Amino acid sequence: MMKEYYEVVVEGAIECVKAFVFGYLEGSEIEGELIFGEDHHVENESRLGQLMRLINVRGELVHLIVGGGFHKRLKDALEKRKHEIKLKIISEKLIGTAYFDFSYRAYTRELGEELKSIFGSVSKSEDGLHMEAGYKPREEIHPEGKGVEGYAPLHEYEIKANGRIHGPVKEVIEFYGKVEHYDLVELGDIRLEYAD
Numbered sequence: 316m317m318k319e320y321y322e323v324v325v326e327g328a329i330e331c332v333k334a335f336v337f338g339y340l341e342g343s344e345i346e347g348e349l350i351f352g353e354d355h356h357v358e359n360e361s362r363l364g365q366l367m368r369l370i371n372v373r374g375e376l377v378h379l380i381v382g383g384g385f386h387k388r389l390k391d392a393l394e395k396r397k398h399e400i401k402l403k404i405i406s407e408k409l410i411g412t413a414y415f416d417f418s419y420r421a422y423t424r425e426l427g428e429e430l431k432s433i434f435g436s437v438s439k440s441e442d443g444l445h446m447e448a449g450y451k452p453r454e455e456i457h458p459e460g461k462g463v464e465g466y467a468p469l470h471e472y473e474i475k476a477n478g479r480i481h482g483p484v485k486e487v488i489e490f491y492g493k494v495e496h497y498d499l500v501e502l503g504d505i506r507l508e509y510a511d
Contacts, residue, residue, distance in 0.1 A: 318382065319410075320483075323386065324379075327402040349382070351378070353377070356415075356505050357504065358505070390407070409510040410510065413481075415502055416503035417494070418500075420474070421473070423472060430497070430499075437480055444483075446481075453474065453475055454472070457473070
């Protein structure tokens with residue numbers, strides 16, 4: 316069974332939210348799962364929400380992804396201190412799954428094989444991750460490009476692919492973190508899909 320996670324949106328300065336949440340975790344000796352969306356490229360604010368924030372209709376919004384066991388405790392702690400601190404829960408939603416789009420392009424066989432292996436491992440994953448239909452790496456070999464410099468328009472070898480990784484939110488974020496440091500991999504923001 317997939318572990319439950321909630322997206323909790325808190326209105327308040329991010330420094331205050333982090334101080335309160337980390338202080339609560341430390342004081343309670345909880346090793347709970349907590350992810351700050353901004354730190355992990357999670358973006359689910361609507362265009363209207365972005366516009367309202369930009370024109371200062373609402374304050375700063377901090378998106379947290381909170382494990383089900385910690386969710387109620389955090390909510391109760393914020394409610395208990397609502398008159399002492401300027402933090403307010405704006406919304407809370409049970410997360411169903413998450414996904415992100417990606418593309419990559421490489422010009423060496425070694426890097427091409429590495430990227431094929433990493434992204435190909437998703438289809439063999441036992442943690443609920445899966446590659447949505449349409450992922451097919453395309454390799455091209457141009458013998459006339461052999462020995463051409465790295466920034467030339469023609470390369471001896473080229474691989475390119477695009478797709479979408481989908482699955483449980485924590486695993487999606489972990490996989491994103493694994494591939495985000497490759498220069499030739501372009502990643503879209505992580506998007507959340509909420510449970511009914």
